[in-house]
Amino acid sequence: MDIETSEQGDLMSWAYSSRSLDRLNSCHPDLILLMTEALADPACPSDISILEGYRDEQKQNELKASGASQLSWPNSYHNRFPSMAVDAAPYVGGISWDWQHYYPLAAHIKAVWSRLQQAGKVGAGHRLEWGGDWTSFKDGPHWQLVAADG
Ligand SMILES: [Zn+2]
Numbered sequence: 001m002d003i004e005t006s007e008q009g010d011l012m013s014w015a016y017s018s019r020s021l022d023r024l025n026s027c028h029p030d031l032i033l034l035m036t037e038a039l040a041d042p043a044c045p046s047d048i049s050i051l052e053g054y055r056d057e058q059k060q061n062e063l064k065a066s067g068a069s070q071l072s073w074p075n076s077y078h079n080r081f082p083s084m085a086v087d088a089a090p091y092v093g094g095i096s097w098d099w100q101h102y103y104p105l106a107a108h109i110k111a112v113w114s115r116l117q118q119a120g121k122v123g124a125g126h127r128l129e130w131g132g133d134w135t136s137f138k139d140g141p142h143w144q145l146v147a148a149d150g
Contacts, residue, residue: 014039014047026053027083028145030122035088038112045104049095051087051141055079070137077144084126087141099132102140106130109143123148 016024016039024032031053039048055063055078063069069076077085088109090101110130117123129146131139 013042014044016048016050020048020050023050023053024086026081027086029082030116030126030145031083031086031143033116033122034109034113034128034143035086037116038109041108041112043108043111045090045108046096046101047091048105049089049091051089051095052078053086054081054083077146085142085144088143089141097140099140102132106132106140 016035024035027035035048035050038044055076057073057079060069060071060073060076060079064072073079077083078087088105090096090098090105092098092101096102110128113122113128126145126148129144131137131142131144
């Protein structure tokens with residue numbers, strides 16, 4: 001974390017790759033706005049790669065079969081269209097799977113969500129949930145919009 005911060009400095013600004021944008025654009029507008037604002041914010045602790053937005057039936061069932069997902073089609077939030085889930089990984093010289101990069105990024109994304117929610121820009125009818133907060137099957141890249149009454 002500290003090494004990355006000093007290398008990136010404060011003049012660096014990040015932008016999503018076209019592949020990330022394609023994936024992000026398959027998501028609910030709240031997730032698009034959230035991830036766009038999160039990366040544009042100078043306080044963002046790392047670059048971000050969008051790993052997945054909408055996920056089709058074949059891919060969902062492949063992930064279930066491999067154990068990478070616990071859910072069969074169409075039960076994942078990734079299976080709705082637009083997708084109610086997005087997978088966002090810290091990009092630190094490459095896609096990171098290290099929790100030390102996920103926690104600061106998650107704190108940042110939650111803060112941006114709160115800010116957008118207070119401004120009335122997101123969160124009508126749903127709240128944001130982070131897979132890293134789950135007690136079993138922790139899913140660091142995973143964010144989903146859950147019905148507010150759910
Ligand atoms: Zn996910």
